[in-house]
Amino acid sequence: MSVASDLRAIVTAGVVVDDPDVLGSYSHDDAEWAPYGRPAALVRAATTADVAAVVTYCAEHGVPVVPRGAGTGLSGGANALAGCVVVSLDGMTAVKEINASERLAVCEPGVIGDDLRAAAGDHGLWYPPDPASAPWSTIGGNVATGAGGVCCVKYGVTLDYVLELEVVTGTGAVVRLGRRTAKGVAGYDLRALMVGSEGTLGIVTEITVKLLPARAPERTIAGYFDTVVDAGRAVAAVADAGLVPSALELVDKECLAAVDKWKNMGLSVDADVVLLGRIDTPGSEGDDEAERMRRAFESGGATFAVVSADQQEADALFAARRLAYPALERLGPVLTEDVVVPKAKVPEMLASIQAAAARHDTHIANIAHAGDGNLHPLLITPVGDEAARTRAQAAFDDIIAAALELGGTVTGEHGVGLLKRDGLRRELGPDVLAMQQAVRRALDPHGIMNPGKVFHA
Template sequence: MRDEARRRELLEELDRGLPAGRIITDPAVVSGYAHDEAEWAPYGTPSAVVRPRTAEEARQIVRTCLRFRAPIVPRGAGTGLSGGANAVEDSVIVSTEAMTAIKEIDQRERLAVVEPGVVNDHLRAACAEHGLWYPPDPASAPWSTIGGNVATNAGGLCCVKYGVTRDYVLGLQFVTGTGELVRVGRRTAKGVAGYDLAGMMVGSEGTLGVITEVTVRLRPARQPEHTVAGYFDSIVDAGRAVASVAEAGLEPSALELIDRHCLEAVDAWKHMGLSTEANVVLLGRTDSAGPAGELEADAVLACFEKAGATFAVRSTDQQEADALFDARRLAYPALERLGPVLTEDVCVPKGAVPDMLARIEETALRHDTLIANIAHAGDGNLHPLLITQPGDDAAKKRAQAAFDDIIAAALELGGTVTGEHGVGLLKRNGLATEAGPAVLALNRAVKDALDPHGIFNPGKVIADGEGM
């Protein structure tokens, strides 16, 4: 919408159809909504930010944008790492941050009904008051919202045992590309009526509609966890420990990896002293009830030792155990303090974790790029973090080449280009390689059916001219 008069007409109509205070056009404020946390992902200048507070307001926004064929970019908290919430030029950013109601927590049916702007940790805290638990726990849980988690099918530390967001979404309400407000899914324990449209919306990254309500499955509050820590000289040895845990048939509630680069960054920031003790730390947790949990923790410990841990112990100090996992969650923000971070999100079969970690090390050397590593290692979801200095264009070019090589290596090992962050802008070429033309065409058909005018998050997930 390059026509300035047309843009003004759009904003005036939006303003007439909504209560006061919903529309933001101040460039200084709007610029803060123009992109997510994805380093180097391109973004345009939006025409406005609109913050609906009800589903009906969201529908009104979509219908108005439809009349003007104005692109819509749905946005949660903006914590994404793939460019999925980045503005398209002259787009309308529809931020669901003001839709924060937890409408219902049903103890008998073990479900919650929430608006998309509810922060993940806030939902978890509310559920805990009822003796219930919402498992998906991305590292951004203190800030990220349920709507954004649904859009990217977010995972987290405990998804190795309990699954990702898709496993907990029972139903959704959303606005379609024709401006209809619809409900899909169910509230019952079982239900197979029609296609799984709720499941299809999970991971769609704002390309199929604006989510206005989410019904999620809950679990009973879990047992206290047992923590196992292992120190390793090499990242490949730590990878072998991950494979050993899988081969033993163990199901830890978390199995996380942090390398020396991350430990040093956390120490420099929070002075925790971890980097003086290990090159790589592998953190495992088990939460089976009673003696079974202790036996499981001992079995994880044995796997660490078998793989060559220089030190391994089952922690008996809960405060110490929590500090280790705090360090894992702090790794990404700590590294951001060192310079721009390009975040990878590949996932490989658990047995391929040692090989993939070795290939990441080789890639770092080949491209002369600093690559730190954190990982949800227990399910093969690796997060190599490529770090450059601001203004170093040559280093940026090398890092981008390394980024592509890591994706290629993951696919070669039978993996996928993204485990939980989504495709957005950064992984479109990788998705094209992974999926192939026939599957991309199926995605295009779904997109055309739900968004026939192509207004939702254009250019995301599949490159322009190829699909979404």
């Protein structure tokens, strides 16, 4: 009997797949050059009971389990191991509850981020976390990686909104972590531990999230800059001015041109770098904050800065920011960074990225959640150019080292996966690393949950 045959006997009919072509399409996420193997079977789970049955079987037989959402990750966290079972949650797509009085939503892990936002919006509510992949990534994947997004500079990341989780542990038990109440400090916060654990501690099968009231319309402030370092100085100036924007995004001309070539959006920007800020404070106070942000852009060296009166144009620029990564992917393989530094260090970090590009003769475009110091340099290589690939990987390592030297972290929202394991080891140090590995062994005693991810085996 094969693993697939065994699993068919214990889960919902039709959810086990062993077709080689389908297995190939579920074998890896969007991380460039992260290794992966061929799974023994794919289970497109329909219920929590399916997930529990699969994990129980795999624990008994020593078979690795790799959880997966939409496969949009950028660190290799969903990449298959040879002979593993991939458990895909993309078929569990129900929004089970929107509770307007408690301001919460309950959903399955396969729900797309924008779909949850739309469901909340029908009740006059809003789910703030909004990664650039929100139109196609899943809430379960966002929980697994601790995703952030455009609004997180003011409203926080996924962890700040997760109230309660249903989780299948590494032994196959089904548990609930967290609570719906406004307060609660009974025991360790295992809910928070699970967020960002990348499937190494369990598989999330239901998520309860906090919602906020729908917010006021935003004002958009655009600034044009000659260099990324000048734009970084403007980011620091915004922070020094005491402003908390609802968004502050950096995107360079190359990214905008790639999007325009792909989508024909009519973008025309006479600058090498653009900062896009947004203020959602209502009334005259919001008008004042928008003007203060415009002046901060100018003090940072903007060649042009304006509070936009053209909402359509402003929305197009933000849409281009979201589309930058897939647009650049059309030019060749893209290795994506995800480092975070203190806001005051953004100019220095951007200069370090430029230096790494020059040092290793690597083509790097830049996008960033600049308002919270989360930078996403995009390392682009020609198709099939192995020498360029080697240089890009060296630049990738240098960028990680520079972020750590500036008091930063190796990942803000994409997760560690396979690509950042060495960086994580340098960031944490041996004592903290040992603590984290002890937690993992306690919750995954059989060593089957996404093995090799986050930590080296």
